[in-house]
Amino acid sequence: MVKKSEQLLSDKIVEGFIDHVNENGENPKSVAHLCKSLKIQESDFYEHFSDIDQIESHIPKKIWENALYSLSEQEFYLNSSEQEKVLSVMYGFFENAKSYRSYLLLKYKNQNNPIDKIKNMDRFRKSVMDYFQSLNLESALPNLGMPMMDKMGDKAVAITLYSNFVFIFNFWLNDKSSQFEKTDALIEKVFTLSFDLMDPTVLNKVLDLGKFLLGEIRK
Amino acid sequence: MKQPEVQESIVSSKLGRAAKLVGTGAKIGTNYLKYYAKKSITGKEDKEELHTSNAADIYDSLSNLKGSALKVAQMLSMDKNLLPRAYTQKFAMSQYSAPPMSGPLVMKAFKNATGKYPNELFDTFETKSLAAASIGQVHLATKERKKLAVKIQYPGVSDSIQSDLKLVKPVANAMFGLSEKEMKKYFEEVEEKLMEETRYELELKRGQEIAEACAHIEGVHFPQYYPEWSSNKVLVMDYLEGDHLKEFLEKQPSQEVKNKIAQALWDFYEFQLHEKKAIHADPHPGNFLFNDLASVGVIDFGCIKEVPMDFYYQYFPLLIPEVQENLDLVDRLLTEIEIIFPQDDDKVKEELTSAFIKMTALLSRPFNHKDFHFTQEFIDEIYATGEEIYKIPEVKKPTQPRGSKHALYINRTYFGIYSMLADLNATIKTEAGDWKNRLMEKCGI
Known part of the structure; x- marks a missing residue:
């Protein structure tokens, strides 16, 4: 009690x-x-x-956790694939975020830094990352078993998903469509694409390019 | 003219579509460049060649397009008989196409629209879609053992229609050699209709109205709609059993059954046009479900063309032979529907009038026979006449826009019905009903 x-x-x-x-x-x-x-x-x-800062960092985290909680009671969520779960959580988060939109706009829109760089976002970031890492992403991405990905681990995948999420969050802050349906459309496109891109054969090429560019810059 | 290459892949992304259209623009530009180069060397204008090469490039490009851009092109070209038959047929079959929505997005879109998840409303709900509808997708659900079709609209589709239209405008203008201002009225008509299709509450209302008004027509049936579960972006109706035309014909039904169904379709459209003055203007084969009981289920009332009365009295008398023979009357009616203009010179006027009457006499042939046999030859004749008319300079390169915007959807509808009736190889009673006498009276003959 x-x-x-x-x-x-x-x-x-x-x-x-x-x-x-x-x-x-x-x-x-x-x-x-x-x-x-x-x-x-x-x-x-x-x-x-x-202190006050801690409340501030608590709020986005709470919106996130509420989204997870309400989905955990939905049968379709429990029975869906890992990839579909990610999508459901995204839709759920922005659905919940609607109730706090004014606050979130005041706090996070028109900031010089992208939202994940803003102070007090660490706890939020950690919750989201923990969730992504808890998913059995290997089942979603059949090719993930390749040696390259083993080294990268689930963390790299979680970081990718998290950065997608940050991107969409920023889009949502500026979204003026009715019921924020453009955000919905973006979620669908971004996450479907990034799951496609996470195929290690594609990822290896991206990393290869990165290494090359990094080498050139160091020179 | 260069043959279009076989289409390998459908350009589906917006960026891809934009690139495709930019590509066309660039090609048209190059052709103009060639034209001016040639003109400066030979000092002779060869606009004919210019038009031919532009047309070929446009066909190439259009065959790679999907979405509403294609629908617009389809609408406009069908009216003008601009595109060769192969394309027109391809366009007639085209549907708005988007990648299917993921299960979670279906849930979200449904909840956004109705406030509940599908599983809270129905006993079962399939997250995998049954079919793509024009601007959404259809899911199967059950409630108390009743099978339901649940149509869910793609989020953001109305914006994508508008951006597609913006993309296609310059190309369409180039296709007809008319300016944006001159094309405006046609674009507005198409845009208005496409936007109406996104309003499911309107479709529900129209579906209910038509079902009620046409309940007496034998051989046609309609789904029941469920307003209590529907909204502006979700439409719930009975799931109708039956096959699409192609599958239906593969089962080799008897000619008697085919005739019966064809008669039902004919009666359905006659009644809509001449009694209701509003027609189901999307005779896409996917919108008709044929069953073994010789009955056809009509779905999708998103595209309804309401026929304004003044246009009705100007256009439809032209289908009557007695009117076609009365040259003064023809002249007046054609001026009213803006096929000819008072300031046209006599030669142009004469050419356009005789071409129009030739086409109309052909199209109205069924109405002037007690029984009519719809054959592929009849359809071929319509195409051949269309291609012939297109050779008239003023049709090919109009100096101003000609033809009423209302004719766009009516022509498209009749084109679609005639094609289906020919596929059924049907012989049916087609003689004009009371409306013929009413129209003649109105015209004073």
């Missing part, structure tokens, strides 16, 4: 934080300021977060 009310309090803090940002266009000046508007004890705040 205690656990549940704590969960509710952390949600309350997050919601209060988002409301504040949406209304004022900036973060609360201090933890004390946020706690006062939420009518909670500052000491209770530290049960959940160490």
Whole structure:
């Protein structure tokens, strides 16, 4: 029971934080300021977060985890291939993100850095990467067993998928189509293509080009 | 003229299509360059040669196109008999083609449109699609043992139609030798119809209306639609059993069955055109399902051409022999539908009038017979006449746009029906009904 009310309090803090940002266009000046508007004890705040920045890093991660959670109850998700799972999670994430769009626009649109370089995104990045690495991608990519890929490991694949995701996130921030259907179309195209490209025979050629270019630059 | 090369691959990406069109543009440009070079050397204009080489390049390019760009080209060329028969037939069969949606995208698109996942609404739902529809794909579902067809629209399809149209415009203008401004009315008509197809709620309403209005016609049947599960991008209807024309004919049904079905199709279109003044204007073979009970199921009411009354009274009297013989009346009607213009010189006027009447007399032949046998020879004759008319300079290189935009879809529809009736080799009752007397009365004969 205690656990549940704590969960509710952390949600309350997050919601209060988002409301504040949406209304004022900036973060609360201090933890004390946020706690006062939420009518909670500052000491209770530290049960959940160490500072304001941590709430900020918590939000995209929470959207991601909620998407995973709601899919984990869907039969079609559980029965689908790894590649289809990736697509479902992407659609699920942007579906959930709709509820936080104003906040996300304020925070991440028109930043000088791409979103994954922005501070406070490490925790989000880690969740997403963990998920991609947890997939049995070898079954999705039959040719992955080749020696080259063994060295690369699942991590390289996860990085590729993550960078696709970042690309789509940036697109979504600027998407003006109804129900963001252009983002949906982009997800479909980008991920289908990258699964096709992840065939090691193609990847080897890309790496070969990379090595060549790197060598030339070093000269 | 150079023969088009066999098509090896379909250029399907947008970038690919753009490249293809740019390629055509470049080729047309080169041909103009040759033309000017030749002109400067010989001092003689050889525009004929220019037109021929342009046409050949356009055919080459178009046969590599898919999507709505192709549909536009198809619409415009069919009307003008611009393209050789092989192409017209290919175009008649063409469908909007996109890579199939992945299972997750199907789920997402469905949920976006209806607020629920398909498995929350239906007892079963196949994530693998049954068929590609014009701008979406069809999935099989069941609910309480009833088989349903669920049509789901590709996300972002209306934008892709608009960008395809932008791509095809310059090419189409070059095809007809007309300026963008002169082509505008035709483009608007096609664009309007293509955009209407993306509005499934409109299709549902029209499907219900036509099914109700045509319920009395023997040998045609329609799916029931389910508005409670449908939305602007998802359309749920009964799954109709039956074969497409080609498969149906392969089963070698008796001529009696074929005639019965052909008669049903004929009656269906006669009723729509002359009573409802709105026709199912997409007589693509995929939209008709023939069954063993000699009945044809009609699906896909996305493309309905509503016939404006003034156009109806200007165009359809021309199908009546008594009208065709009355030269003053013909002159008036052809001016009204903008085939000829008052400022045309007499020679042009005469050429166009006789060509038009020749074509119309041919097309209206079924209406003026009690029974009519639709044969491949009849279709060949229509093509041959079309090709002959295309040789008239003012048709080939018009000095201004000719013909009403409303004729585009009506011609296409009748072209499609005649082709199907000929495939059925059908002999049916085709004599004009009451509408003939009504139209004659209206014209004062």
